Amino acid sequence: MQLLTQISNSESSLLIFSYLNLHGKTTPAKLREQTGLSKATTFRNLALLLQAGLVEKEEDSTVADKRYRLHYYIKQNILELSKTLSTSELREHAVVSGRTETFQDWVFALENLPLALNQLTSKLMLSMRHPASKGLATECQKIIKMMAFRLEDVDDFHELLTALNGFLTEFDTRPSKKPRDWKQPLTQPVALSISAVAPDPTEICNE
DSSP: OHHHHHHHTOHHHHHHHHHHHHHOSBOHHHHHHHHOOOHHHHHHHHHHHHHTTSEEEEEOTTOSSGGGOEEEEESSOHHHHHHTTSOHHHHHHHHHTTOHHHHHHHHHHHHHHHHHHHHHHHHHHHTOOOOSSTTOTTOOOOOOOOOOOOOOOOSOHHHHHHHHHHHHHHHHTOTTOOOOOTTSOOSSOOOOOOOOOOOOTTOOOOO
């Protein structure tokens, strides 16, 4: 949990994770070229991601230049892993074991994690250029982006949550979805982030 908190609070770690998420397995040299991170920062954050079990590495013996043999790719989605580290049972264990502060630090980091990943992934996608025809460097694929903000008085927030969860379930289980091969790049990437906040009239705090 402490390691994931450190990663979640590190923009360079999340930038590397976002790049690997979009483009599949990649060499450190390519990461440095595309993210603008220094060599030391790149390898330090890759080591952190490896230690957390979020990425894996392998050597490609078919590459003649040894400097470009090592490839990194995602092993586990940080958002999926975070679901197992935000349960009420874990919170109770943190209280009993005197690690409440550690758990709270993770909760604060987790709150910003989806938005940070969306922002970094969107930035990477907007910088992508795919020539429509070989040899025509001026032609590129357009990126579509939609942004919205609403602040409304909603009578039944739980009804809204149910609708949002229904949409996310449909998005995650659509018939066209295939198991992800983390070594391969996404062909039609879509970055989606939803945030909804409201007071719960059914819960009263005694603190």
